[in-house]
Amino acid sequence: METTWAHQLREAGLRVTRPRLSVLGVLAQHPHADADTIVTGAREQHPSLSPQAVYGVLKAFVAAGIARRIEPAGAPALFELRVGDNHHHLVCRSCGAVADVDCTVGAAPCLTPSDTAGFVIDEAEVVFWGLCRQCHDRDRQVAVGAEAVQFEQHEIRGGARA
Amino acid sequence: METTWAHQLREAGLRVTRPRLSVLGVLAQHPHADADTIVTGAREQHPSLSPQAVYGVLKAFVAAGIARRIEPAGAPALFELRVGDNHHHLVCRSCGAVADVDCTVGAAPCLTPSDTAGFVIDEAEVVFWGLCRQCHDRDRQVAVGAEAVQFEQHEIRGGARA
DNA sequence: ATCCTTGTCTTGACTAGTTCAAAACAAGGC
DNA sequence: GCCTTGTTTTGAACTAGTCAAGACAAGGAT
Numbered sequence: 001m002e003t004t005w006a007h008q009l010r011e012a013g014l015r016v017t018r019p020r021l022s023v024l025g026v027l028a029q030h031p032h033a034d035a036d037t038i039v040t041g042a043r044e045q046h047p048s049l050s051p052q053a054v055y056g057v058l059k060a061f062v063a064a065g066i067a068r069r070i071e072p073a074g075a076p077a078l079f080e081l082r083v084g085d086n087h088h089h090l091v092c093r094s095c096g097a098v099a100d101v102d103c104t105v106g107a108a109p110c111l112t113p114s115d116t117a118g119f120v121i122d123e124a125e126v127v128f129w130g131l132c133r134q135c136h137d138r139d140r141q142v143a144v145g146a147e148a149v150q151f152e153q154h155e156i157r158g159g160a161r162a
Numbered sequence: 163m164e165t166t167w168a169h170q171l172r173e174a175g176l177r178v179t180r181p182r183l184s185v186l187g188v189l190a191q192h193p194h195a196d197a198d199t200i201v202t203g204a205r206e207q208h209p210s211l212s213p214q215a216v217y218g219v220l221k222a223f224v225a226a227g228i229a230r231r232i233e234p235a236g237a238p239a240l241f242e243l244r245v246g247d248n249h250h251h252l253v254c255r256s257c258g259a260v261a262d263v264d265c266t267v268g269a270a271p272c273l274t275p276s277d278t279a280g281f282v283i284d285e286a287e288v289v290f291w292g293l294c295r296q297c298h299d300r301d302r303q304v305a306v307g308a309e310a311v312q313f314e315q316h317e318i319r320g321g322a323r324a
Numbered sequence: 325a326t327c328c329t330t331g332t333c334t335t336g337a338c339t340a341g342t343t344c345a346a347a348a349c350a351a352g353g354c
Numbered sequence: 355g356c357c358t359t360g361t362t363t364t365g366a367a368c369t370a371g372t373c374a375a376g377a378c379a380a381g382g383a384t
Contacts, residue, residue, distance in 0.1 A: 014361095014362065015350090015351050015352075015359095015362090016351075016352095016360070017350080017351075017360095017361065017362080017373080019361080019362070020361090021171070034341095035341075035342080036247070036341090038267060039262075047311075048363090049362090049363095050362075050363060050364075051341095052343085052344095052363070052364080052365090053343095053361080053362050053363070055341095055343075056361070056362070056363095057362090058342095059282035060361085067379090069234035069235070070235070071233075071236065073231075073232070073233035073239075073287075074233065076340080076341060076342090077235075077341085077342090085176045090188065090227045090278065090279055090281045090283070090337090092281065093284075099279040099281065101278075101279070102277070103192075103279060104181060108191075115263060115264070116252065116263075116290075116292075117252055117262075117263070117294075117295075118294060119252045119259040119261065119290065119292045119293065119294050119295065120255065120292045120293045120295075120298045121252070121290045122291060122292045122293075123286070123290070123291040124288060124289070124290050124291075125290075126286060126288050126289075127288075127289075128278075128281065128283045128285070128286050128287075129284060129285040129286075130278075130281045130282045130283035130284045130285070131281065131282045131284075132279075132280065132281050133279075133280030133281065133282075136281075136282045145328070151165070152267030152313070176331090176332095177330095177331065177332070177379090177381075178380075178381095179331095179332065179333080179379080179380075181332085181333070182332090196370095197370075198370090209353090210334085211334095212334060212335075213371090214333080214334070214335080214336090214372085214373095215332085215333050215334070216369095217370095217371070217372080218332075218333070219333090222332085238370060239356055239370080239371090240370090244336090258372085275332075298359080
């Protein structure tokens with residue numbers, strides 16, 4: 001695994017360093033992690049790691065094309081390793097959980113607005129806003145009368161504001 | 163015009179105040195203005211207006227549903243008066259110019275991801291990234307040899323970073 | 325027309341998230 | 355194993371936006 005990371009880094013023209021491997025490890029565990037989550041997570045393997053180092057690593061990853069930065073309105077930026085497949089995101093308004101959606105509405109509707117107003121488009125970004133199952137159910141439970149809470153902590157950017 | 167604004171405010175259950183009318187005026191002139199542009203613009207009619215007042219006004223507008231807040235990644239939030247028609251945006255990567263696009267790709271593709279992962283979706287937000295005509299042409303001019311710059315300053319959030 | 329209530333604005337301090345710069349350091353080609 | 359160059363550290367700074375308390379004004383009641 002670690003060797004795979006190292007390989008990926010070299011392929012991207014980046015040196016293989018401990019901070020970078022740690023960050024890759026965290027991103028693999030948390031597919032949509034924010035900077036803070038990454039710092040916390042990466043410190044498990046590299047306790048002295050500074051937030052600035054993580055920002056630097058992430059910037060390098062994004063520039064090298066091995067990570068993508070997404071910025072849901074009103075929340076800190078998230079980073080993911082899944083790049084180049086033009087997928088989109090579902091974001092929970094309540095807890096901030098993020099899930100991936102493949103762009104299967106067809107290639108065209110995803111990429112072609114009706115009137116480009118002279119713009120030369122190179123990417124279409126789609127964000128679906130709503131409530132994740134857990135938050136939706138929790139809201140209903142409040143109304144209904146709290147049946148067993150049967151869901152585990154979902155995949156959030158690490159330190160959830162659940 | 164001013165009376166129309168006043169009417170709109172009252173309809174939305176908000177008091178009619180000078181700061182609010184000023185902000186409405188600026189938003190009418192700059193359909194996608196950021197907070198700073200709004201402060202600057204509104205001060206033409208109300209020089210003592212504070213940034214915090216503008217934030218307050220905008221918050222009230224958004225809460226009352228007469229304005230919408232959009233937050234393109236990496237840029238300060240923008241505000242627009244066009245609400246309730248589920249339109250989307252074209253954003254220029256170079257100068258930050260924003261243009262509206264009607265959601266004419268059809269109602270369905272805009273609102274239904276292939277797999278909701280258990281989420282209950284209430285809104286689909288689409289942002290098309292690219293270059294506006296001016297920036298695109300300017301880039302080509304650099305390569306070609308600078309023909310006449312025939313385009314006026316486009317509609318940007320007021321104080322463009324052209 | 326004036327008073328009073330309540331929502332709005334002003335003032336000032338403050339936070340989160342992120343970026344910048346300079347110096348210490350380490351990866352990896354020679 | 356050495357040297358070059360890219361990375362990380364350290365520390366400060368910046369921007370966009372928020373919070374709270376008191377001054378103030380809109381507009382319904384008198």
